[in-house]
Amino acid sequence: MENFSFYAPTYFQFGKDAEYQAGDLVKKFGGTKVLIHYGGGSVIRSGLLDRVKDSLKSAGLDYVELGGVKPNPRSGLVYEGIDLCKKENVDFILAVGGGSTIDSSKAIAAGVVYDGDFWDFYCGKPIEKALPVGTVLTIAAAGSEGSPDSVITKEEGMFKRGASGSAIRPKFSILNPALTQTLPSYQTAAGITDIMAHLYERYLTNSKEVEATDRVIEALMLTMIHEGPRVIADPDNYDARANIMWAGMLAHNNCCGVGRSQDWNSHNIEHELSALYDCAHGAGLAITMPAVFTYCVDHDVMRFAQVAVRVWGCQMDFANPKATALQGITALKNFLSSIGMPVSLKDINAKEEDIPKLVEILCRGNGRNGSISGFVTLNEDDCTNIYKMMF
């Protein structure tokens, strides 16, 4: 096991009606003037936004609002949010929505207290301070509610890049599983896929002897495999929603990543898909993961065999461990397909002739030098082969 530090000081209020505590929690964490940041119509239609506003009013808090966050959130709205916060002397950002809204909120929070262009943080500058952020989560997926990470797409060039820093980790997150019951099944499934990807990206490690972390990841994968199909079959199943929502947070607050190297090649390869085709991140991951894992299986057959046996219930083929390893990857692919995810780039109308462009941005964009590094270092040829495998 490798040395590490772990610090996850987000306060979680979990359960039915938890959003009514938004005002008290903002106050508890020092906010006086709030930016409520959100996406499209669903938080309005469902009445959630009004409940949150009422809660802020009851707590005696002043607020302004900024809607319009889109999936794969864009830099333009971040700049708008920063200007609004400065003009209105906002001292707390409350994200009401999913990962995109939270990531956009984190970018605004870092940008407001920074003299330069917030995009600097997405080009590698560490985020050292930010306005405090709180969240009211509406989809179990990105894990941004408990993470120090944010992913934003810059319109010029369609660069989709991440930034990170303890300062943007939410002070509190309100997780009410009932809020996810109205999600379209495709979005629920995309969220489940994103959670599975956060687990796999940490499972695929080159560090040895990190059994505790391996086992916790497997525990959450098993939870998702149990609860995912239940919630697709019965969207109103509160308990299944609840287990998925909590697993989604744990999958990405890095308790599953301690003491070890991590992968993130699938995320990097996918980011170019959702940036170019504007597909759901989870849908892109459903197509990406089986291809990446199959391409990389020989790098550590026993690791893939371990997840196949412990998580997917495969019988170990002691004479041919690679067969077991591949069986586990097939089981993942079948699972994702069974909950309604695409399994081929054709399904999201991608074109083979775009591959050179995808590979160019992936391996050469934003300061990269012809490869991406994770569980396996993948050069341009490798990435080309992987994108081809996805058709």
Next chain:
Amino acid sequence: MENFSFYAPTYFQFGKDAEYQAGDLVKKFGGTKVLIHYGGGSVIRSGLLDRVKDSLKSAGLDYVELGGVKPNPRSGLVYEGIDLCKKENVDFILAVGGGSTIDSSKAIAAGVVYDGDFWDFYCGKPIEKALPVGTVLTIAAAGSEGSPDSVITKEEGMFKRGASGSAIRPKFSILNPALTQTLPSYQTAAGITDIMAHLYERYLTNSKEVEATDRVIEALMLTMIHEGPRVIADPDNYDARANIMWAGMLAHNNCCGVGRSQDWNSHNIEHELSALYDCAHGAGLAITMPAVFTYCVDHDVMRFAQVAVRVWGCQMDFANPKATALQGITALKNFLSSIGMPVSLKDINAKEEDIPKLVEILCRGNGRNGSISGFVTLNEDDCTNIYKMMF
């Protein structure tokens, strides 16, 4: 799943040589004048105390020290620590040791800023403020390094009772697994048993549909079952020590307890044993758990069968689930025995004629009204039967 809040804001520095960061961490969390609190000779003999002092000096911090914490820490030393801190204007308590030292430090931290008798907190008064506490952990066992809990024994009456409050949760904890390599094997095994108990006490729940938490608990049990025997066979196995140390923290920071009722009957029944016979808490738990679980198996056969199958690798007996449930309890008992723990009250020189006294203090002491409540409510007859089963 039940509604819950979860807040675990301890900063963990984990790995080799982590104790050299003690000074920087105390400063980071606002300390200027430190009480170093510790137990007996081992932290002195190993040089750890000197390394910690050097780290504080390098960070420009002033300190006083108070040694002498014993297993099952007593109120007398807590009063002494409170007086010392007041006299010396201490503003940070640094525990260097195991659970007893950390619990004693937490009691001092709460007592210093309280006008009344600190024992009030151990009679049910909530702890609302305390001096900040940091820890340098030397044994994987109690989980106090990441928990808001403290257990102290009051000399008058030998009452062993717990207190809890976010204010006494450590600000930081330094976890260097190498520091545990010199522990006698009996202490290592007692620590492993305590960790298993923290997991079982949360596993035995009357709440339904908390799969994510079930699975995480099982993950850590599997980790302990894998690593426990390895570390007993090879005390210098750093990686096995590391996995146990991290699992021990996760087992008790309550990430394994969210969304559900918990048990804690085994802990309550054991506390009277270690209070009366001054045995290692873990040794008492090794004797207690199999008896309690066997006595309570009919309350929820399927829960005991689940842990038997998922954790202990028992084959499910579909015609007779209780047989599987009992097989799992036997597997636990065999595991504890295999790492060197006692399995009978005779092994710790307890006497059957003490049972009425044990039951009296357990069920009538400290405001209880003739029973203890957890997974099952146990009255005086039940507790008498359980203590008898342990001989």
